[in-house]
Amino acid sequence: MDQQAIFIDAGFLLAVGGMQTAGTSLRSATTVNFEPLIEGIRKCTQEFSGLPTLRTYWYDASKDALFTEQHKRIGMISGVKVRLGRMSVDGTQKGVDLKLGLDLVGIARNRGVNTVFLLSGDDDLAEAVEAAQDFGVKVVLVGFEDSSHRLGVTSVAEHLALRVDSIITLPADLVRKCFSKQEKASPLSPVTSAAPALPAPPSVKAVAGAVAVNSAAQKPKPTAAVHPTASVPSFRAPRPDSPELVYSSGRSGTGAGYEDSAMGAAYDVGFAVAESWYNNTTQIALRELVAERPILPPEIDRVLLKDCASKIGEQKTDYQGIRKELRRAFWERLDQLA
Missing domain, CATH: 3.40.50.1010 (5'-nuclease)
Structure with a gap:
């Protein structure tokens, strides 16, 4: 025909x-x-x-x-x-x-x-x-x-x-x-921290003195119940020290100060996916995501890997360092937005 x-x-x-x-x-x-x-x-x-x-x-x-x-x-x-x-x-x-x-x-x-x-x-x-x-x-x-x-x-x-x-x-x-x-229809409620922001970490000696004083003068207070519809506390999982890497607070065209183009691409992909996801999500979905941190849902993880592979190829995306950077950048950007 x-x-x-x-x-x-x-x-x-x-x-x-x-x-x-x-x-x-x-x-x-x-x-x-x-x-x-x-x-x-x-x-x-x-x-x-x-x-x-x-x-x-x-x-x-x-x-x-x-x-x-x-x-x-x-x-x-x-x-x-x-x-x-x-x-x-x-x-x-x-x-x-x-x-x-x-x-x-x-x-x-x-x-x-x-x-x-x-x-x-x-x-x-x-x-x-x-x-x-x-x-x-x-x-x-x-x-x-x-x-x-x-x-x-x-x-x-x-x-x-x-x-x-x-x-x-x-x-x-x-x-x-x-x-x-896609632009989000209505802004999400801010994901605020349940506690005030912490100052810069003091010295070990100062911490020891403060602990001795506080343990004698203060008693723990009961934690108030959180209503299901309340804002979700921002939870930042501790990250391992990595003195050999320096990250910028903002996004750049070449990643977070990386000279390695593959790592920079991974950072940019994690940044972009987090921003797009946040801009089009709901408070319920955000609450569920934060509750499982640092584990990402398979559908988000799949998008991170797919988008990164389109930029640097599947072979480089298979490297554990690249995958860790994708997920780290995702959470970092989500913390900035929240």
């Missing part, structure tokens, strides 16, 4: 768009105007192929693979079919790549189209691409331009890029027009 189909990995599209718009792939950090975005992708691909579009497939995940209100709105766009995988408890998508790969091979086997446009960067789809090509279908990868990358596109696995027939990029103004940084 002289027509085309478009396969969109929503996780890939929204993550890259979010990184370019808000500096993080955290979905709550951006607002997306889906109808002009999908129409812009359709127009871009049709200009390249000169073919009409049979259908645009939108692959995403949700709890129990059930349609959310957002998925329903996307599914109501003319010519769009939403296909859902499951979202696991740790925020990982399950079954999305499998559905996309099977549909890609199936439409090629049935000769439904002769050209497929694929928006994804996942190397797990490379085998499905080759299987579709064996049935005579051309597969064109659609990406986001990155002139500094050797592939010319961002967040695409080389294993996948080497197997498609062509690579095209979306217009930069399409992302600017359809993605916008």
